[in-house]
Amino acid sequence: MNSSHVRAAGERPALPSVDVTRAADTARAVAGRFAALLRAVPDPGVTAVGHWTVRDVAAHVAGGAELYAGIVRGTPSPAPTIDAITALNEQIIGTVGESDPQALADRVEAAVADLLAAAAHHHGDPDLPWHAGLPLPLSTLLAVACGEYLVHGHDIARAARAPWPVPSSWARTVFLGVLPVVPHYLLAERAQGRPARFDIRMRGERGARAVFAVADGTLVIESPAPGRHVDCHLSADPWAFLLVLYGRSGPLTPALAGRILAWGRRPWLALALPSLFRKP
Secondary structure, three states, X not given: OOOOOEEOOEEOOOOOOOOHHHHHHHHHHHHHHHHHHHHOOOOOOOEEEOOEEHHHHHHHHHHHHHHHHHHHHOOOOOOOOOOOHHHHHHHHHHHOXXXXXXXXXXXXXXXXXXXXXXXXXXXOOOEEEOHHHOEEXXXXXXXXXXXXXXXXXXXXXXXXXXXXXXXXXXXXXXXHHHOOOHHHHXXXXXXXXXXXXXXXXXXXXXXXXXXXXXXXXXXXXEOOOOOOOOOEEEEEOHHHHHHHHOOOOOOHHHHHOOOEEEEOOOOOHHHHHHHHEOOO
16 A cells, blocks of 8 residues: 655655555446446436435536546646535536436446546556645545445435445545545634544554544644554444445444444544534
């Protein structure tokens, strides 16, 4: 696994990370599962999440994959800020004309294939400008895409009353890959005056672990190191943790089921952690 990357402004701090090949392979597998689910949906007009129908979610995923392929090829994102991503998503849905699940599934598969082809033209795991021009590793862009396919697959499966089993390895890939972008989703006003350090471990893979250090309205993500104090330790089923992180589940239900366990000096902080972030 990669431990660091180099950018023009200097050396990026060492963080837990995911290999770009692993991220690409996971994106390919998840997109195939997503397309198969979509082809089996009987009614694309049923509500899936918020005000989006299944058709809207599929259009968002297809259009988003096309946007990411462009970003990987060097086309700047039209979103000037993180907050502007919401409006951009609505615009993307409006540009996708298909409504038939088969056609939408075909478009998702073609878009993801194009994204992976664009990624394959890069050597290694370079930083690329994301939304708002934020430089992120290519592996992170692919992991963010994986997270979209996984979570929106969950949305569609719930709406269609269909199964959506998620291998823990896929969820761990997303967790490791999205770490560089998570600090940009912190709600600074909620984090002010609430310093805390969280040691978060995904079950099933020793290296799938990171420390979230919140202080002065900012979040720094660090590799675990002996001797540093931690307020709250978390051991989580990877998929359960992603559903909380993406706002599809509150923290209490998986905690009661033992899928997320907290301990340490201030274990109750685990329940407040999700409230510190915008929903992706």
